[in-house]
């Protein structure tokens with residue numbers, strides 16, 4: 001039955017605990033980050049590194065009555081190996097930045113955290129509780145870059161309510177993807193779905209179902225569906241579909257008769273970022289779904305973003321996803 005999957009986070013937590021990955025949290029002075037990272041460390045799920053001013057982090061922990069004795073604290077500016085990291089970052093950025101600029105960049109926690117992942121000092125990173133998505137993701141795009149065989153980095157959310165679980169993409173990165181990029185987003189989202197125990201059935205969403213409306217915006221979605229079905233015939237996918245046709249079996253049958261996906265989709269690919277970002281927030285705030293993400297897809301290393309509106313539980317869940325991703329070869 002659609003949406004009824006095993007308790008995803010229990011499985012991911014077990015996977016993460018087996019290998020106890022090191023996760024860096026650049027926003028160590030944020031209460032939600034501090035609480036979630038401490039809980040994860042003390043439960044033995046991950047080894048946590050918190051970045052920031054060490055005195056500030058300790059004072060905050062004391063106020064919150066948290067035992068952070070096992071958590072590693074690093075102030076990037078006082079890091080003993082800062083010069084070496086700066087030299088390595090300069091090797092990557094020398095066509096675009098001076099050595100002085102690179103040093104300034106490295107003083108920023110998100111750049112520093114990304115470099116820890118690049119250097120394999122950390123296995124993954126979770127950030128974005130206090131930074132915009134663009135500021136969180138840019139260092140990852142510039143330093144870690146796309147995984148082998150991938151052209152674009154995209155993002156998805158695991159949307160969860162009780163036993164129901166769906167994947168929404170791209171709700172955070174690609175502003176106006178072309179048909180090829182939509183195809184890649186769908187493929188990456190199918191991989192994310194499989195990793196969390198969802199057998200993917202992909203709907204390429206639109207305001208039209210099977211030609212009920214016309215126009216360039218719809219042509220792009222039709223083209224993406226065709227490209228996807230040609231490239232990945234083994235993964236069920238259909239489009240263009242309106243959300244009701246994709247989700248409600250009786251409406252799927254009426255609007256897209258004969259479709260194997262309509263009415264049963266569990267991976268929803270939005271045509272561009274406005275609909276994706278608005279769509280996930282409506283499901284989260286009006287529909288009471290928890291939204292874990294944005295999970296970055298197609299990056300060479302596991303680095304994940306948070307919404308600034310996240311809760312401590314969202315940070316905890318996303319760190320588990322990140323640690324579990326770090327155990328996979330395909331990230």
Ligand SMILES: CC(C)(COP(=O)(O)OP(=O)(O)OC[C@H]1O[C@@H](n2cnc3c(N)ncnc32)[C@H](O)[C@@H]1OP(=O)(O)O)[C@@H](O)C(=O)NCCC(=O)NCCS
Pocket residue numbers: 133134135137138141142146151152153154171172173174175277
């Ligand atoms: C993600 C985002 C920041 C990238 O921005 P950008 O302005 O293209 O960033 P830059 O131009 O500095 O690009 C940084 C690098 O990443 C690369 N890049 C940009 N987008 C990429 C993508 N989706 N996949 C892979 N690489 C990408 C660029 O080619 C560039 O590489 P280089 O420095 O080696 O040349 C931008 O697409 C964005 O703002 N998206 C919307 C974010 C947002 O506001 N979301 C809503 C709330 S969640």
Ligand SMILES: CC(=O)OP(=O)(O)O
Pocket residue numbers: 128131132133171172277293294306307308309
């Ligand atoms: C994903 C997202 O929308 O992030 P924020 O709420 O921080 O803009």
